Amino acid sequence: MAQLDIFGNVEGESLFNPVSILNGQYIYAPNFFTKLDSDKYFQILKNDIRWNQESMNMYGKQVMFPRLTAWYGDNDKPYSFSGITLSPHFWTKELSQIKDKIEPIANTQFNSVLLNRYRDGNDSISWHTDAEKELGINPIIGSVNFGATRKFQLRHIITKEKIEIELTHGSLLIMQGELQHFWQHQVPKTAQKVNERLNLTFRVIK
Numbered sequence: 219m220a221q222l223d224i225f226g227n228v229e230g231e232s233l234f235n236p237v238s239i240l241n242g243q244y245i246y247a248p249n250f251f252t253k254l255d256s257d258k259y260f261q262i263l264k265n266d267i268r269w270n271q272e273s274m275n276m277y278g279k280q281v282m283f284p285r286l287t288a289w290y291g292d293n294d295k296p297y298s299f300s301g302i303t304l305s306p307h308f309w310t311k312e313l314s315q316i317k318d319k320i321e322p323i324a325n326t327q328f329n330s331v332l333l334n335r336y337r338d339g340n341d342s343i344s345w346h347t348d349a350e351k352e353l354g355i356n357p358i359i360g361s362v363n364f365g366a367t368r369k370f371q372l373r374h375i376i377t378k379e380k381i382e383i384e385l386t387h388g389s390l391l392i393m394q395g396e397l398q399h400f401w402q403h404q405v406p407k408t409a410q411k412v413n414e415r416l417n418l419t420f421r422v423i424k
């Protein structure tokens with residue numbers, strides 16, 4: 219008899235089939251949230267999340283992040299990235315609902331979420347990996363998108379192979395396996411006129 223986990227799935231298996239790539243796996247589910255729920259979450263998160271304009275020191279100059287950010291989760295897990303340390307706010311009702319909905323797909327219980335708000339095409343996140351030491355080995359990242367469609371690019375650090383995914387309103391992207399150790403990702407600026415976009419990356423901080 220197959221062992222069922224706390225989500226009722228066969229142990230270690232997701233309900234969605236992952237796509238295997240060189241040194242990693244991902245699951246992409248467009249329309250994971252209905253249009254109605256996605257519109258609702260976009261409005262509520264935009265208005266209720268405590269968005270910050272963070273900056274970091276680069277060569278002795280304070281440089282503003284080209285996006286707004288926020289950090290929520292179990293409130294005992296501070297998190298450092300890009301030279302700053304954030305202490306989380308506690309889960310809101312909507313963030314908990316979204317987390318509950320994606321956990322069976324990721325087969326993981328997340329304890330925090332980093333939110334990004336891209337106000338227009340000038341906002342972006344440049345090449346990086348989500349491989350901070352607090353995330354441990356082979357981190358599972360659950361990325362949820364509301365609002366404008368933006369291009370998400372993956373680039374293998376050795377072969378330089380590129381994969382591009384248009385992340386749409388209500389979509390879910392799970393990155394897993396060795397992916398964070400071998401692939402960088404980014405959301406580049408765009409000259410096209412785009413509306414606001416919210417991205418939520420759910421993580422497990424050890």
Ligand SMILES: O=C(O)CCC(=O)C(=O)O
Nearest residue numbers: 332334343370405417419
């Ligand atoms: O906005 C996205 O799709 C990616 C965000 C991201 O990579 C991050 O917050 O680490």
Ligand SMILES: [Mn+2]
Nearest residue numbers: 346347348403
């Ligand atoms: Mn990232």
